[in-house]
Amino acid sequence: MRICVINPNTAAAMTEVIAAAARSVARPDCEIVAVTSTMGPESIESHYDEALAVPGLLRAIADNPGADGYLVACFGDPGLDAAREVADAPVLGIAEAAMHLAAPLGRTFSIVTTLDRTIGRAVDLVAHYGFAGQCGGVHACDIPVLELETNPATADILEKACSEALRTDGSDAIVLGCAGMADLAQRIGAAIDAPVIDGVAAGVGMLAALAAMGGRTGTASGEFRAPPRKRYSGALQDFEIS
Amino acid sequence: MRICVINPNTAAAMTEVIAAAARSVARPDCEIVAVTSTMGPESIESHYDEALAVPGLLRAIADNPGADGYLVACFGDPGLDAAREVADAPVLGIAEAAMHLAAPLGRTFSIVTTLDRTIGRAVDLVAHYGFAGQCGGVHACDIPVLELETNPATADILEKACSEALRTDGSDAIVLGCAGMADLAQRIGAAIDAPVIDGVAAGVGMLAALAAMGGRTGTASGEFRAPPRKRYSGALQDFEIS
Amino acid sequence: MRICVINPNTAAAMTEVIAAAARSVARPDCEIVAVTSTMGPESIESHYDEALAVPGLLRAIADNPGADGYLVACFGDPGLDAAREVADAPVLGIAEAAMHLAAPLGRTFSIVTTLDRTIGRAVDLVAHYGFAGQCGGVHACDIPVLELETNPATADILEKACSEALRTDGSDAIVLGCAGMADLAQRIGAAIDAPVIDGVAAGVGMLAALAAMGGRTGTASGEFRAPPRKRYSGALQDFEIS
Amino acid sequence: MRICVINPNTAAAMTEVIAAAARSVARPDCEIVAVTSTMGPESIESHYDEALAVPGLLRAIADNPGADGYLVACFGDPGLDAAREVADAPVLGIAEAAMHLAAPLGRTFSIVTTLDRTIGRAVDLVAHYGFAGQCGGVHACDIPVLELETNPATADILEKACSEALRTDGSDAIVLGCAGMADLAQRIGAAIDAPVIDGVAAGVGMLAALAAMGGRTGTASGEFRAPPRKRYSGALQDFEIS
Amino acid sequence: MRICVINPNTAAAMTEVIAAAARSVARPDCEIVAVTSTMGPESIESHYDEALAVPGLLRAIADNPGADGYLVACFGDPGLDAAREVADAPVLGIAEAAMHLAAPLGRTFSIVTTLDRTIGRAVDLVAHYGFAGQCGGVHACDIPVLELETNPATADILEKACSEALRTDGSDAIVLGCAGMADLAQRIGAAIDAPVIDGVAAGVGMLAALAAMGGRTGTASGEFRAPPRKRYSGALQDFEIS
Amino acid sequence: MRICVINPNTAAAMTEVIAAAARSVARPDCEIVAVTSTMGPESIESHYDEALAVPGLLRAIADNPGADGYLVACFGDPGLDAAREVADAPVLGIAEAAMHLAAPLGRTFSIVTTLDRTIGRAVDLVAHYGFAGQCGGVHACDIPVLELETNPATADILEKACSEALRTDGSDAIVLGCAGMADLAQRIGAAIDAPVIDGVAAGVGMLAALAAMGGRTGTASGEFRAPPRKRYSGALQDFEIS
Known part of the structure; x- marks a missing residue:
């Protein structure tokens, strides 16, 4: 295929x-x-x-x-x-794919996106796909898309944001809110000891x-x-x- | 202004x-x-x-x-x-404007749009704006957009569709689902004795x-x-x- | 008219x-x-x-x-x-009019009302009109209705409450929750740099x-x-x- | 007490x-x-x-x-x-009491009220109390309140309306939508072989x-x-x- | 009976x-x-x-x-x-009975359960019975079921958890989230001056x-x-x- | 794996x-x-x-x-x-898996289950997983589970039920509501020219x-x-x- x-x-x-x-x-x-x-x-x-x-x-x-x-x-x-x-x-x-696969992994998942101006769109998608009861919250890590790959601190900042999102929302899983974060899912999942879903995979x-x-x-x-x-x-x- | x-x-x-x-x-x-x-x-x-x-x-x-x-x-x-x-x-x-003005005119409003393939988008907008409880249904009159002005039967067909929508949904008002219907709101409202809201106005x-x-x-x-x-x-x- | x-x-x-x-x-x-x-x-x-x-x-x-x-x-x-x-x-x-006009001005609006005992009614109206997804929160400024005009601190107190509501709820707009606040919308809007909707207008x-x-x-x-x-x-x- | x-x-x-x-x-x-x-x-x-x-x-x-x-x-x-x-x-x-007691008696209940102009209020109450998922529908029997006691056909008309409501909505129970029907709950329940809840009781x-x-x-x-x-x-x- | x-x-x-x-x-x-x-x-x-x-x-x-x-x-x-x-x-x-009787006693009720791992089930039941708008929050007091009767501090811990739940959620009533708490409803209700509903009663x-x-x-x-x-x-x- | x-x-x-x-x-x-x-x-x-x-x-x-x-x-x-x-x-x-995979294939999906007494459970699951807006309806084909394999008419009856469900609900896809129907998804999908999702696959x-x-x-x-x-x-x- x-x-x-x-x-x-x-x-x-x-x-x-x-x-x-x-x-x-x-x-x-x-x-x-x-x-x-x-x-x-x-x-x-x-x-x-x-x-x-x-x-x-x-x-x-x-x-x-x-x-x-x-x-x-x-x-x-x-x-x-x-x-x-x-x-x-x-x-x-x-976004759709990540939410469908994250939903069965716990009570709720939290989304961590790039800039806070993109939170609204994620909230709309959560509602549109029917995951209002499965999404514990949407958070931003404040890194612009093109800096995700170039900023050496990206992994640390994102890991911290994911960890805080889990705790704030009482969630069981993380959904990464940008295709540019796709290479970080495994590393962050290991660091925070929780399932971290990248939408590309x-x-x-x-x-x-x-x-x-x-x-x-x-x-x-x-x-x-x-x-x-x-x-x-x-x-x-x-x-x-x- | x-x-x-x-x-x-x-x-x-x-x-x-x-x-x-x-x-x-x-x-x-x-x-x-x-x-x-x-x-x-x-x-x-x-x-x-x-x-x-x-x-x-x-x-x-x-x-x-x-x-x-x-x-x-x-x-x-x-x-x-x-x-x-x-x-x-x-x-x-x-669509947004029409729904905001139609909502206070009765229990529910019904939307009458052009082709049935456009019903889904209207349903999404109804949910997105929060009018799921105010919209009684979305219906199509099966006239393509560009025929609205050229088809001599448009007014009659649309009036019939609006009348049936009111009855089927038990609604009190109609929202016209296309900018190309803007000239027909008054006429249809008079014919069916119900408020008919055009989104342009x-x-x-x-x-x-x-x-x-x-x-x-x-x-x-x-x-x-x-x-x-x-x-x-x-x-x-x-x-x-x- | x-x-x-x-x-x-x-x-x-x-x-x-x-x-x-x-x-x-x-x-x-x-x-x-x-x-x-x-x-x-x-x-x-x-x-x-x-x-x-x-x-x-x-x-x-x-x-x-x-x-x-x-x-x-x-x-x-x-x-x-x-x-x-x-x-x-x-x-x-x-309330109805203010919510209909505030909804299109941003992601969510926050309501600032008078006494906290009136919050419940506002919450009911938000749900009744379909704005549960558009209203970020309902807050009280703790000024009785008849003191709104007589208390010289009203504008300052209300401005502070509106400013906090915006921040707490992550909202883009304010709805004033009492007809007696109608004269303050412009002033507060200028002070907090956000749209402030008075229901009378x-x-x-x-x-x-x-x-x-x-x-x-x-x-x-x-x-x-x-x-x-x-x-x-x-x-x-x-x-x-x- | x-x-x-x-x-x-x-x-x-x-x-x-x-x-x-x-x-x-x-x-x-x-x-x-x-x-x-x-x-x-x-x-x-x-x-x-x-x-x-x-x-x-x-x-x-x-x-x-x-x-x-x-x-x-x-x-x-x-x-x-x-x-x-x-x-x-x-x-x-x-209404509140009847819905609270009817909800646990089956998948959904149907409400049968007097005049059809009262359906809207019942729909509002259903939503307000949280029973939108438990109420299968609201129906009218078209008997004015004061005729409930005087019209000799009341019981038959109401029984028929209740029976149809059960079938149309696929419901398991009936809620009677008027205090004036309180004396008919037992009789109708026996006739239609389903739980019929009167709000007074x-x-x-x-x-x-x-x-x-x-x-x-x-x-x-x-x-x-x-x-x-x-x-x-x-x-x-x-x-x-x- | x-x-x-x-x-x-x-x-x-x-x-x-x-x-x-x-x-x-x-x-x-x-x-x-x-x-x-x-x-x-x-x-x-x-x-x-x-x-x-x-x-x-x-x-x-x-x-x-x-x-x-x-x-x-x-x-x-x-x-x-x-x-x-x-x-x-x-x-x-x-749970069902407690929520039905607590709902009419105020704007919202808060649930206080035993271990935090049971919160999720309570949240599911709240949604299932239709009380999402009536339940202000679900909280745990962190006492295992079998310790409720043996731990001499149970009443004090539970009272504190109920009091905090009321304040955090802005609720008017408490629902006790375990049958083993049934003997404490009266005492806690008196202590926190609020209706406390035990599901057994x-x-x-x-x-x-x-x-x-x-x-x-x-x-x-x-x-x-x-x-x-x-x-x-x-x-x-x-x-x-x- | x-x-x-x-x-x-x-x-x-x-x-x-x-x-x-x-x-x-x-x-x-x-x-x-x-x-x-x-x-x-x-x-x-x-x-x-x-x-x-x-x-x-x-x-x-x-x-x-x-x-x-x-x-x-x-x-x-x-x-x-x-x-x-x-x-x-x-x-x-x-059920969960089938709904997650059916949702992205169209506006809504319809579920076709075995006996009508199982419809209620499917409705509960639809709501629980968040698919109330994606599920157009739940229908029964009236074949007991153990007869699915033995009744020679199963495929024809099920095909007819799926076809009617699509039309009645205005849906784009079918979800088969029993593991015992797993072998029929391809055949029915071809017959009704619509995606048919079996939950096992x-x-x-x-x-x-x-x-x-x-x-x-x-x-x-x-x-x-x-x-x-x-x-x-x-x-x-x-x-x-x-």
Whole structure:
């Protein structure tokens, strides 16, 4: 099977981290294709960034047909419903996947994200996916996305934030709130002695499970059928479906 | 005061309908500036269309600074949070506005939208804004957006759908689920003897109310501060905030 | 258009504050009629007061027919459903109006009310209107209603309470929890650099929006039709509908 | 022990039905004092009626001090919070009591009320008390309150409505939605072979349970302490607490 | 009437405490039959204990037919739905009963349980019964079940925990979270000047109320009909219904 | 890796179906160990059966230490929390797993279970896991568990029930509500052209994903630590943890 992991940030270095995390958990018979978006923001740290990362994500899906699953590697899960309309296999976001796998590991999980301005989006996703009773809280570690890899103190700061989140919320598990943290899950989990879920690994695992079952996005209600064709114009003219 | 009404569909004829609805309810001292998006889908009927309408919406806000309020005239309320980060005045979506004004008019309201594939998005918005207890149901009239103005049977079909929605849901009011229906609210309300709320008129009224109070988007939590600056690339390079 | 603002407290000085707040935001073509209840408690600070303020409110509506909207200027929103059955135009409470206008201004709003014994009622209204996810918390400033105008420290105390509420709840906006605070919204908003919503101004704005659209209370479900006629007796005999 | 059952309708014949139902289930050592309100509507069938029944209810409590519990015998549970502030023993409404006793008897219960205009209030109470997951639906039998005793077809009509409610909602139990139906619970329960809960009997049982435990309304949060004293005026001047 | 109170812990001393609490509130015409489980854990302090207490509970019900009500005297309410299928009268758990009787006594109640590992189960029950809006919080006093009777400091520790819970949660009432605390409700209530509800007393009161009304578990939906007969094997062979 | 799939029904033929479904989706490097419970009911079709299946399930976990994950193959997810306290690897129920994997495949999923008396338990699980907004409805096909394999019409009846559920609920996906249906997911999915999720396959996939990430049940809150040791007696004496 083949799983396509899309980094909707245009920062290629981040894609390397994501790809490595994906490959470290993939089934022996699963190929990971890691793709970097070719348009939009270098990193996603605002609603503005997130909205403008979606065209690049949709372009990446269109440019990589035939996979058995698509993973959107940004914790805001941008463009998920649109992606489901156009992809020919299941699509998951890493926030969604991380919460689904963290929920059964204890009473509640806590989310630790990057900047505090991203907390709101995480809160919305928690409610949207139905995990309001399973999420004990959302916290920020105050490290910008692109500094996660370059700041030598990242692991220590994040470990401290995760440890405090567990205690404050009375939670049993941690969900890491950014694809750029994917390489730190094991280390932090060992340090704080608690399950720490990275959404990239979670997403690859869930997509493999779905692929093995022949899972696909359902279209019976009509919502996720292919979009009606129509004229697109201006800078987005190329998104017209021919 | 000046209110900027943005049609995120690129269909200019639809903007005319929207502008007329906005002007018909505006305060005597309120100027309505109606703007058509210059990029993206001609009409919004899928998650794909909606996602790709957001860049044009954000461009329109940037190109029309200084208004006392911005109204996003598409019932999917696309790009609302991103718009709030960059606009210097309150931003409302027409779904949001319509629900806020319909809620106090009875026990529950029913939403009547265009194609049934758009029902899911309306259901999400109902939950997101907190109106799950106030919305009796979401229904489709099965008319595509661009046919609303050209199909001579639109008013009759929509009236019938509204009437059935009231009865099926036991509701007291109707919310029209598309900006392109804005010219029909009065007629249908008279025909079915019930309050029928169009989001364009509702949005203009709420924005005027906010403007008169000096309302603005709050930034205390950090979520809605101006987005961090960063490199944008590819077809969306121009969205980089300088 | 004409909007009737009813103070269900019998304290006439409070009506002056309310009327001024209403007129300061009203459309140029909107007449504000401010009415003081003629029976019941001087101020509303308990469930007991609130219940006994309702007859005076209903009497005031009956005595002022023909308005385009009625605003109940007490943050407990007393008698709203009863008022809707007998008024010939939309009826709003100031708690309801304030929450509807505050919700779109940020992630969450915080409510600051008078005595802590009134917090429970505000919590009930938050849930009833569907704003449990939008309200970050309800706080008291511990000033009795009638002291709001006479205590020279009111503005400072209230400003401090609002500032703390924002920080404690991580909110973006404030809702003032008493009609008697209506004159302080602008000043406090400037002081704490956040949107501060007064329900009187919010209610006038929403009612004007509804009036411009021809809005009215819906009667299709039967709940808000005129009440069945019947015998009334005792001290309330005059409330029998003839 | 002594339990005071207050009929907030001024119809004395209805008080007889209520008193009989209360006495039929009371503990051997429990005295039932049945009181008819002396002011307000003859029967309660609208929000207007309900609001105007509250002063008479509060007067009846003040006139009957020293009971071990007070039951408000109207399914709208009017004035409950106000009554709790002034009564020196626990206060229950019959809707509240009926739902608390019906919930443990099956998966869900269905409510059958009088006129369909009263459905909305029942829906509000269901949500307010937390029984949204336990209530399968609210239905009307279309018999006005005062006809319940005089219409010879009442029992048959009500039995049919209850039977249909069970089937439509897939419920296991019925809650009767009016104090005037108190004499029919046993007969209907036998006819439809399902538990049928009358709120008057339920309330007497719950109040006796609370009285035996020394239960009382808690005042720690401040909400239910005695109301602050203040000036009352007009027709309600006598409600001023001296 | 006869109410059967079953202690699903096998500790007989605890049954004495429970029986005394039950008898102290029972109607004069109500016989209390107190039964100790004959198999499973001595005390229930984990999900493991709770699961393994259920067979003994079901055996106790089968061995004591003909009661007018059955009370499961463990705050985890183990085996309630199974018990309802096989008992010929209503079945209540003490958590369920305590919450139903505490809810009407104030804005919110707080639960104080034994070990903090039992908090999660209480949180689940709060949600399951619909009391999420009525329960202000769940707290532990850190005393193991079997030490409740033997530790001379129990009353002081528990009183302190209850007092702190009231203040932390802003609650009006306390629910004691273990059958072994049944003898302390009166003393703690007096000490902290707030209603303190013990589930054993609450359950006896609610079951008596139901018995007086002829209440029984409803079977219309099919869920609570007698279980289908089938082969049982191994150590649980005797549970096969003949 | 090794995943232990436990059939808490004592019917060995059913274990064969379950094991085959598990192996058909397992990673190439994953060994499936399928275990049949040795005590309790032959099939689980009531709350009574379910409660009495838990001891056998807990025994099976104790008898099969060292797996990387445990799957409880009964759609009522019996004994899950108890199993988590004693297992040294993550534990999933098939209802839980199926819902987690079905949720991302569309707007809502519908559950189709065996007898209608089991609908209530499924409804409880939907709420407990947070999927109330993702589950469109729960339906029964009216085939007893042990007839699923022997009744030649099973596939046709189930296919029809799934098809009707999709249409009635407006859902996009189906969740099969019994481990005994595991062999029919592919066939029914093809027939109704919609994703059909079997919990056994879903559970194996999720457990493999968790195992690859080093997932484990979190113990930070204390709830899922090993149970306190204590005396067990009677027929369950062997469950005492030494």
